[in-house]
Structure formats: C-alpha cells, structure tokens
Amino acid sequence: MDEEQSSLSLGYDAFDQTPNQGWRRLSKMECYCQAAGLIVSYLNTNTNLRGNEREILAFHAGQMFAYDNNYESAISFFEQSFSSPEGVPPEFKPYSDAWDAYVNATIAFLKQNRAALIAYRAEVAKGPSLDNGQVMNLGVVDRLIENFGRPYRQAYGGR
Structure with a gap:
C-alpha cells in the first residue's frame, strides 16, 4: 500500500x-x-x-x-467550512458564530477586501475565550490584518 x-x-x-x-x-x-x-x-x-x-x-x-x-x-x-447550523446546541452557538466569522475573515483576506476583513475581526473578537484567555482565532485574524497584501502563508504565520 x-x-x-x-x-x-x-x-x-x-x-x-x-x-x-x-x-x-x-x-x-x-x-x-x-x-x-x-x-x-x-x-x-x-x-x-x-x-x-x-x-x-x-x-x-x-x-x-x-x-x-x-x-x-x-x-x-x-x-x-462554515458551521452547519442544524443540531448545534445553544451553548455551542457562540463557537460556531465565531468560527463562521473567522472563515469569512479569511475569505475577505484572500479577496483583498480589507474593510470586510476588519468588520469580521470585530465579530471574531466577540467570540468565546479559550482556556488560556485568548479569543478563539483572534490572533490569526490580527496577523491577517497586520500583513494585509502579503501572501496568505506569510500573513497567517506572521512572517
């Protein structure tokens, strides 16, 4: 094999x-x-x-x-990769909403739509915090904004 x-x-x-x-x-x-x-x-x-x-x-x-x-x-x-809304328990809705905002932010970055990227960043920022206190995927979205116009690989990694 x-x-x-x-x-x-x-x-x-x-x-x-x-x-x-x-x-x-x-x-x-x-x-x-x-x-x-x-x-x-x-x-x-x-x-x-x-x-x-x-x-x-x-x-x-x-x-x-x-x-x-x-x-x-x-x-x-x-x-x-958007969350499937059916079957999501109410307690998990904030996670799925934050995930969808992250996906939209990523797409906005790839489409070079800075205004949409910043708007989706605000939605991501409202999302739940992880065990370490950081908001889920907010650091990635911030790197996409900081590195706007660079290739995704560089922006995602912050290089």
Whole structure:
C-alpha cells in the first residue's frame, strides 16, 4: 500500500489532527498542493465523516491551497467550512458564530477586501475565550490584518 492509500485509511483524528501523519506530513515538507489534494481525496473517500469533521477538513484544504497561492480553490474550500447550523446546541452557538466569522475573515483576506476583513475581526473578537484567555482565532485574524497584501502563508504565520 502506498503512502497516499495508507493516509486515506487513517481515522479522522490521525489524518487531520496528528503531527506528521495524514496531510500534515506533506504540509511540513511544504508540499502544500499535494497536501490539499490528499485532503480532497480523503473527503471524497471517507463518506462517513461527521459534519464538523468535513468542515474542518475543508478548512484545512483551503489553507493548503492558500499556502500554495491558489486562492480560487482555497476560497471554494473555505466556503465549504462554515458551521452547519442544524443540531448545534445553544451553548455551542457562540463557537460556531465565531468560527463562521473567522472563515469569512479569511475569505475577505484572500479577496483583498480589507474593510470586510476588519468588520469580521470585530465579530471574531466577540467570540468565546479559550482556556488560556485568548479569543478563539483572534490572533490569526490580527496577523491577517497586520500583513494585509502579503501572501496568505506569510500573513497567517506572521512572517
């Protein structure tokens, strides 16, 4: 079994969340286009994924396409990563709203729409805090604003 087939047979956590496995192995080697392609193959192969798993994988595919400067494909996958409103318990709504604002901010950055990016930053800032007291994804959005006009990969990493 080749490496791609082996990756496609991994469970979600191993494929998406584990360092040096799944698509993250390719990303670490700066093979962003291949990492995006592997995520797309995983999405197409693993039809039993839960909604939030599909959304996170779509977001990560978008990131890998954006890292590869393929903003058109990136936007398409970011648009697939919005939270599914059905079945979200009321106590999780602030998280899904903040996530959607983060996705919109990312898309605004890629479309070079600074006004929208700043507006979505305000929505992200209203989101819930993580255990460390920081607002979820606010630091990333701030880096996108600080590095507006630079490639996504540089802006996301703050370099």
